[in-house]
Amino acid sequence: MLYGHDKVNILMQPSQITYLKNVSDDLGINLYLKRDDITALGTGGNKLRKLEYLVKDALDKGATMLLTTGGTQTNHGRLTAASAAHFGLKSAIVAVDEYPGEISANLILDGIMNCNVYLVHNDGTRTKQEVAEESFAKITKEWENKGEKVYFICTGGSNNIGMLGYYDCALELDKQLKEMNLEDPRVITTVGSMGTYMGLFAGQKNENLDFRLTGIAIEPFPDGIEKTAIEYYNSCKEEFGMKFEAKESDFDLSCDYHRGAYNNPCKEVREAIYYLGSKEGIVMDPCYTGKTFAGILEMVEKGDISKGENVVMIHTGGIPGIYTKHHRIEFEKELRKYIHIM
CATH class of the missing domain: 3.40.50.1100 (Rossmann fold)
Structure with a gap:
């Protein structure tokens, strides 16, 4: 500890x-x-080291789903999906990013591990952070309405607990x-x-x-x-x-x-x-x-x-x-x- x-x-x-x-x-x-x-x-x-502490915190708080963010090809998102699968949780990734024209690399791995990836277009009228926060709130509400308790993990798992x-x-x-x-x-x-x-x-x-x-x-x-x-x-x-x-x-x-x-x-x-x-x-x-x-x-x-x-x-x-x-x-x-x- x-x-x-x-x-x-x-x-x-x-x-x-x-x-x-x-x-x-x-x-x-x-x-x-x-x-x-x-x-x-x-x-x-490396993100698995952070996720050891973050997943424990999520489980202690009764979470049933991990929601995180990053780029389209986020490595942290992939490992969040893997950790969620291992502990019987649902997972999702929000990326304020464009569709790259193909499903490859981490996107394939995310899907294999049953992780939903939301690619959110930014039309430039707001900051990326504003679009991201609105998307987090919307997607969290959608999953909570389905009965999930969502635990949010920031980019890279790089917060104090991570x-x-x-x-x-x-x-x-x-x-x-x-x-x-x-x-x-x-x-x-x-x-x-x-x-x-x-x-x-x-x-x-x-x-x-x-x-x-x-x-x-x-x-x-x-x-x-x-x-x-x-x-x-x-x-x-x-x-x-x-x-x-x-x-x-x-x-x-x-x-x-x-x-x-x-x-x-x-x-x-x-x-x-x-x-x-x-x-x-x-x-x-x-x-x-x-x-x-x-x-x-x-x-x-x-x-x-x-x-x-x-x-x-x-x-x-x-x-x-x-x-x-x-x-x-x-x-x-x-x-x-x-x-x-x-």
């Missing part, structure tokens, strides 16, 4: 840490992956790193909705854990990433009574590698994915982990990661993203050369 909150058991804990020997030899660092992509439900991914999943992970990771006898390890994770990074940060600071933490943003933060981080942390601190007093300077966060937008096709990211796949047989996705790994490669090149440094990247999953139309088209163009029809 953390800060008065218990969890359900979804993960196969602890997730393993894999040494990337071939890449490490190439780069002159010691690079490891913490495999949060290899988890029990819905093809795996953050506890990666606070847990920080404790798990610290124990593993001590067992491995790694000197001055540096943990690097993707930053999107920020729940993964925030949980690791809160755990690291409040439990005095012996690793450094760097977050790599995969989308722009117009209001400032440190400002977003300190507001999120202070909200958690107030709710849970955490002791650490954070300043913006305590957050090691980089916005240098988001490539201009969220989930945009990017050649440098695909090249990083090809490099890792060809060297280690491990696959990353073009929206989250691929961008983060491409950022790590650039950090090594620039000297922001030192030779001989011990680096552990959190592999957060998201592999279905490869099969989304706008990414898949680019992969198909570049990988056609490997197909030989005889």
